[in-house]
Amino acid sequence: MDFDDREEKSMEELRKSLKRITPVPIWEMAKAVCLGMRKMQYLALGRHAMVSNKKKYSLRDIETSRRNLRANFTAYHLMCFRIHFVRRVLQRYEYWNRKFCTVNIETTGFCNRKCSFCFNHDRFPKRERGRMQEETYKKIIDELAELNFCGRLSYAFYGEPLLDTRLPAFIEYARERLPLCFIDIHSNGDMLDEELLITLVNKGVDHFLITNYDDHERPLLESLARKYPVPVTLRSYRDFGKTDRAGEIFKRGNTLGSPCLRPSSALVVNWKGNVVLCCQDFYQKYSFGNIKEKSLWEIWNDKQFVYYRKQLRSGNRRVAKICTHCDDGGGVPW
Ligand code: SF4
Ligand code: SF4
Numbered sequence: 001m002d003f004d005d006r007e008e009k010s011m012e013e014l015r016k017s018l019k020r021i022t023p024v025p026i027w028e029m030a031k032a033v034c035l036g037m038r039k040m041q042y043l044a045l046g047r048h049a050m051v052s053n054k055k056k057y058s059l060r061d062i063e064t065s066r067r068n069l070r071a072n073f074t075a076y077h078l079m080c081f082r083i084h085f086v087r088r089v090l091q092r093y094e095y096w097n098r099k100f101c102t103v104n105i106e107t108t109g110f111c112n113r114k115c116s117f118c119f120n121h122d123r124f125p126k127r128e129r130g131r132m133q134e135e136t137y138k139k140i141i142d143e144l145a146e147l148n149f150c151g152r153l154s155y156a157f158y159g160e161p162l163l164d165t166r167l168p169a170f171i172e173y174a175r176e177r178l179p180l181c182f183i184d185i186h187s188n189g190d191m192l193d194e195e196l197l198i199t200l201v202n203k204g205v206d207h208f209l210i211t212n213y214d215d216h217e218r219p220l221l222e223s224l225a226r227k228y229p230v231p232v233t234l235r236s237y238r239d240f241g242k243t244d245r246a247g248e249i250f251k252r253g254n255t256l257g258s259p260c261l262r263p264s265s266a267l268v269v270n271w272k273g274n275v276v277l278c279c280q281d282f283y284q285k286y287s288f289g290n291i292k293e294k295s296l297w298e299i300w301n302d303k304q305f306v307y308y309r310k311q312l313r314s315g316n317r318r319v320a321k322i323c324t325h326c327d328d329g330g331g332v333p334w
């Protein structure tokens with residue numbers, strides 16, 4: 001069966017087929033392995049000292065955790081290495097299970113920066129800004145839990161996630177409902193300090209991808225990345241190839257003919273709850289439904305969305321205007 005031969009099926013049939021392709025014993029086994037490993041990771045981190053019934057951690061708790069972390073550094077690294085390995089396997093499993101393997105959620109549409117190569121810069125037309133409603137966020141997480149989602153949950157789009165003060169509570173909710181997910185935060189690091197880092201790791205974050213958008217040195221971020229190299233990756237904005245943002249930011253030329261797997265692998269939900277084509281779709285030119293009105297699974301199986309994905313996988317970038325000049329390689333973001 002081709003990836004999207006399910007176009008004509010009813011939602012009920014789709015739900016049934018989902019159950020068939022996600023055999024419960026496999027999921028339960030993976031869950032047990034991953035939870036066991038997480039528990040060991042917690043122990044290695046000394047989180048048993050912090051995962052008590054306390055709702056608020058004092059600086060002393062954090063200091064204790066830090067000392068434990070240093071003492072158990074090797075054990076912690078070994079655990080993380082295995083968790084990363086399991087995460088890759090699970091993400092592939094999601095993908096070949098004909099589901100998205102990554103979900104990008106924009107909890108806030110605000111960013112404190114205006115990078116020249118980003119839509120948030122003043123030279124681009126503004127879009128509406130706001131924060132995702134709590135019920136919308138919970139609905140996404142609940143529906144992912146219903147789908148037994150075990151891929152990557154990424155807090156990324158065009159808003160800075162650490163500006164959202166609800167983030168620790170959001171992460172806690174996601175971790176509780178989605179124990180197998182790899183939780184990833186993409187941030188500019190401006191709001192990040194050691195206390196927030198440890199709080200978020202304790203709530204369930206697996207990884208921070210921090211991009212330094214300054215040409216200046218950022219000693220705090222560098223020291224955090226040195227001290228916690230597994231959960232924190234620090235990169236400079238100069239270290240990665242920036243895309244032309246679907247031809248909106250630079251005009252780099254034609255990429256017609258090269259397949260794009262982005263919409264087939266990642267589901268992007270903006271702060272309004274709209275599911276958009278991909279991470280380049282800042283102005284939500286291609287929106288396939290709102291999470292407040294439809295379920296994630298219904299949106300994923302929306303006929304138009306299925307059609308776009310199929311065309312883009314076969315290399316037809318003419319299918320959508322924003323894809324015509326996009327120079328994104330279109331690979332699967334494992
Ligand atoms: S920090 Fe990120 S989201 Fe904010 S303006 Fe820069 S590139 Fe855009
Ligand atoms: S070609 Fe570019 S704009 Fe189109 S779906 Fe792929 S990444 Fe998005």
